[in-house]
Structure formats: structure tokens, C-alpha cells
Amino acid sequence: MNFEINSITRENIKSLSPYSTARDDFKGTAKVFLDANENPFSNLFNRYPDPNQKKLKLKIGELKNVSSENIFLGNGSDEVIDLLFRAFCNPGKDEVLIPQPTYGMYSVAAQINNIKVNSVSLTKTFDISLNEVLKSITPNTKLIFLCNPNNPSGNLLSAKKIIKILKTFRGLVILDEAYIDFAPAKSFVSKLNNYKNLVVLQTLSKAWSLASLRIGMCFASAEIVSVLNKIKPPYNISGLTQSVALKQLNRVNKKNKEVMKIVSQRKKLINQLTQLNCVKKIFPSDANFILIKMERSKEVYQKLLKKGIVVRNRSNILLCNDCLRITIGTPRENNILVQQLKAL
Numbered sequence: 001m002n003f004e005i006n007s008i009t010r011e012n013i014k015s016l017s018p019y020s021t022a023r024d025d026f027k028g029t030a031k032v033f034l035d036a037n038e039n040p041f042s043n044l045f046n047r048y049p050d051p052n053q054k055k056l057k058l059k060i061g062e063l064k065n066v067s068s069e070n071i072f073l074g075n076g077s078d079e080v081i082d083l084l085f086r087a088f089c090n091p092g093k094d095e096v097l098i099p100q101p102t103y104g105m106y107s108v109a110a111q112i113n114n115i116k117v118n119s120v121s122l123t124k125t126f127d128i129s130l131n132e133v134l135k136s137i138t139p140n141t142k143l144i145f146l147c148n149p150n151n152p153s154g155n156l157l158s159a160k161k162i163i164k165i166l167k168t169f170r171g172l173v174i175l176d177e178a179y180i181d182f183a184p185a186k187s188f189v190s191k192l193n194n195y196k197n198l199v200v201l202q203t204l205s206k207a208w209s210l211a212s213l214r215i216g217m218c219f220a221s222a223e224i225v226s227v228l229n230k231i232k233p234p235y236n237i238s239g240l241t242q243s244v245a246l247k248q249l250n251r252v253n254k255k256n257k258e259v260m261k262i263v264s265q266r267k268k269l270i271n272q273l274t275q276l277n278c279v280k281k282i283f284p285s286d287a288n289f290i291l292i293k294m295e296r297s298k299e300v301y302q303k304l305l306k307k308g309i310v311v312r313n314r315s316n317i318l319l320c321n322d323c324l325r326i327t328i329g330t331p332r333e334n335n336i337l338v339q340q341l342k343a344l
């Protein structure tokens, strides 16, 4: 399959001349900055941040083994998702294909951009239903979103099926790997050279414990990245965020240790919950949360809320009847949850 980025980029985006920021014309370190109407008196924050996040991308590139030209950073993955719609989908005309149930932001972003959402069901074990996906692609389908591991079910999708979709589809396949650090699988970032229509999303919000910073990472071909760069707000990642993220990214060992703790807590929590009568089923998880089917799930959800324990009620979504999604917390938090469930 030969994928052509120009065939899916919106005409108004192709012809757009982007906002050029104050420092775009200057390489190196200037002595005097009189170009951006900043207040010159230093307080660490008086200057505009690097719009290209060069240092941060170098660091991320080192960790992920990709070059900076293949990295785009957003104000959370949510910004990247919105920009993908704005770059590649014509409002009122184009369509997105989303296997459900999955992360809600894909279809919210689609609706905000007036893009028709075509949903197909995942299988009962929450894997891709390949025939359903392939036969639901229309001439106007520009994007397919796959979440791997999937939220809210927690499982990895079949890599073979993902590859089949990458090979068959002439639009972009957005593979959201927000939870990949918790999973026993390799990231698709290493396959970027094989598939020109692959876009991998990762985030600093989960394993890296930096949700408050708002950094979403997008890995894709240099062509795709340059389209996103063209339309992003110039200073979408604040200077404070860039410097804190850079510092935290040096603490890979800390991140890995925490991931290991969370994965072992996941195993322990699953063991404990299995023993409760009210728990009917626990779906296998490769992420930092578990989806559990419960008796009287909505009642349990409300009772937990009254005890000050917030979990995610997924009872009303496709394939998730009577299901709650529970994030793996600290050992203390998990114990409180188990004790309260026992008491109900």
C-alpha cells in the first residue's frame, strides 16, 4: 500500500502559511531579544518558551529511539487527537472509524470537529473484529483509532490485526499507547518506518506520573509531524512544563520501579477481588486498571462514592454491562477499596 499524505490532508491546511513565532528566524543564542514584546526583566518566566520543544524532543527521542522530526508534542494527548481531526478530516464530509468500547475522547473530538463517527464493536474479549473494521471503511474514512492496551477493558489488541489494518487502510491508523508501559508488549513506535500511515500516541500522564503537566507524545512520519506543527498553537507546551518534564524523564528507573509496583498490585488486587461474591468477572488487564463485572454495579458504585472511593462506572457502555473500571492505586488505597467492598 502506498500511502500519500497529500491525499488525506485538508486543502485549507495544505495551503496554510503558519504563524511564524518570534524566534523562528534565529538559530543560536542571541545577546539581545527585542522581538517579542516580552518584559525584559528576568524572573525565569518572562521569555516565551521554545515552540519546538527541542531539548524535550531530544530526550524523548533518546528514550524511544526515534529522531526529533518524528515527534510531535501536545498539551496532553487530547490536543493531538483534536489536531489530527483538524488536519486530516473535512467537517461535514469525512468520517472516522472507532472500534468500541474505547476511550471517549476520540468520538468527542470527532463531534466537536463535525466528523461522522462510524463505530464497530470489538469482540467479546475486546479484541479487534477485523472483518467488521475492514468492511466498515468508507471512501470518506480518514482516521481509524485503536487503543492498545484498550481503555476501559485493559487488554492488548492483536498485533497481527493492527498490522493488517495498517496495510489495508489508506488513511491514518492512530494507535493510542497511553498504557503501553504496563503491558508485556513492544511499542509500535519501532515500526514507524514500515508504515507511513501509522501514528502512535503516548503520554506522560500515566506510567510517567505527570498527568498534571499535560504532555501527549505523538510519533509519526516527518510529513505527518510537520502538518501537525503547522497548525498547533505556537506555544502549546509551557516553559515550566518543558523544564519539569525534561527533569522527570531522566528518572527512568523510578518510573520503571513504580510500573513494577503497580503491576504487582494489580495481580494482588485481582486475587483479592476474585474472592468476593459480588464480583462476577475480572477481565484480563495489561494496563494500570481493571474492568470488573459486578452484581448491582450501579448500587456498588454509589455506595463506594458515599465512602469517598471514586471508581469509574462503565455500566452503560457497549459490552460493559454491570462493569466498573478500577485504577490500581497505592497498596493502602487498594486495601481500603477491598475492605469497603467486603463490608457492602
Ligand SMILES: *Cc1c(COP(=O)(O)O)cnc(C)c1O
Pocket: 075, 076, 077, 078, 079, 103, 147, 151, 176, 178, 202, 203, 204, 205, 206, 211, 214, 215, 216
Ligand atoms: C489517559 C489516556 C490518555 C492520556 O491523555 P492525556 O491527554 O495525555 O492526559 C490518552 N489515551 C487514553 C486511551 C487514555 O486512557
